[in-house]
Amino acid sequence: xxxxxxxxxxxxxxxxxxxxSIAKTLDLLSTKTxxxxxxxxxxxxxxxxxxxxRVPTSAPALSRALKQLASAHIVTRVPYRDPxxxxxxxxxxxxxxxxxxxxxxxxxxxxxxxxxxxxxxxSFVDARTGQPVRVCVTKDSDLSEARSSDIExxxxxxxx
Amino acid sequence: xxxxxxxxxxxxxxxxxxxxSIAKTLDLLSTKTxxxxxxxxxxxxxxxxxxxxRVPTSAPALSRALKQLASAHIVTRVPYRDPxxxxxxxxxxxxxxxxxxxxxxxxxxxxxxxxxxxxxxxSFVDARTGQPVRVCVTKDSDLSEARSSDIExxxxxxxx
DNA sequence: CCGTATCCTGATAGATACTG
DNA sequence: CAGTATCTATCAGGATACGG
Numbered sequence: 001x002x003x004x005x006x007x008x009x010x011x012x013x014x015x016x017x018x019x020x021s022i023a024k025t026l027d028l029l030s031t032k033t034x035x036x037x038x039x040x041x042x043x044x045x046x047x048x049x050x051x052x053x054r055v056p057t058s059a060p061a062l063s064r065a066l067k068q069l070a071s072a073h074i075v076t077r078v079p080y081r082d083p084x085x086x087x088x089x090x091x092x093x094x095x096x097x098x099x100x101x102x103x104x105x106x107x108x109x110x111x112x113x114x115x116x117x118x119x120x121x122x123s124f125v126d127a128r129t130g131q132p133v134r135v136c137v138t139k140d141s142d143l144s145e146a147r148s149s150d151i152e153x154x155x156x157x158x159x160x
Numbered sequence: 161x162x163x164x165x166x167x168x169x170x171x172x173x174x175x176x177x178x179x180x181s182i183a184k185t186l187d188l189l190s191t192k193t194x195x196x197x198x199x200x201x202x203x204x205x206x207x208x209x210x211x212x213x214r215v216p217t218s219a220p221a222l223s224r225a226l227k228q229l230a231s232a233h234i235v236t237r238v239p240y241r242d243p244x245x246x247x248x249x250x251x252x253x254x255x256x257x258x259x260x261x262x263x264x265x266x267x268x269x270x271x272x273x274x275x276x277x278x279x280x281x282x283s284f285v286d287a288r289t290g291q292p293v294r295v296c297v298t299k300d301s302d303l304s305e306a307r308s309s310d311i312e313x314x315x316x317x318x319x320x
Numbered sequence: 321c322c323g324t325a326t327c328c329t330g331a332t333a334g335a336t337a338c339t340g
Numbered sequence: 341c342a343g344t345a346t347c348t349a350t351c352a353g354g355a356t357a358c359g360g
Binding site for chain 2: 111113122126133140141146151
């Protein structure tokens, strides 16, 4: 990977950090908790109590992370009502949020490869065929892009 | 995206967070500065003084970020000597570090799309053909994966 | 019981000063 | 100039308490 206008580019991204998409995106996903809440969204979690059960954090931190993700329009609040209870909101990925799938998946796949000696705790497979799903960098334009609804997560560890 | 063993899986990742590859990878890339230093590595930066010029951070924070990346074996120190100066080290991506390209690129591409109204400050293209390079999630196994050395970064903004 | 505001504590960044 | 130690300020996280 090399630069077209090497020195100038380097200086510009230094002095005008608002031009760096990576920095701006990280500002929205500022904390580790926010990333893990986002992960949970892809795992299908949508309700406050379920996030609390599944993400190792406190209620105030969860509240802050959800507010952050909502103000960035990565999740949106959707009203629901369980029988016999008052109306509540659940948190659903927006289209923009769904587009963060490569970020979440590539973090997971890298960790699987380098931090678990190739025996991944979770794996991502095509929901119909069971084929493994990968994240790749390519210039090919004629490949079939998987949406998160096509993907199934398999647990590769045994339960006690 | 749905769960095979939904409830059990959720509980396990909650109570045994060491099974979550995302959390473990984020621990290595803990801070925003670490991400931006990693970004600079992909842009070709390798020397302390150049990181200082190009990443908006302080020398102590840079030192900490490089140490963190080195201990995670994402970068490695390589000796060099400029004429008339003492020997120094530069910081180069390892193979594991190169494999973080999809993480960095997908963060950048998402920001380009959603935070810059589709007019990206930087774009990633094939170094030979100039075709845009993308990050995608797919089950196709027969596509040509781009390595970071095949990719060129183009600046789409004018210089003062 | 769901969710948030408040307060307090611990981790992390940057300013400064220093060594090789 | 490369890199680190120290110190302080800032910021994210959790315990608690509180409103719907």
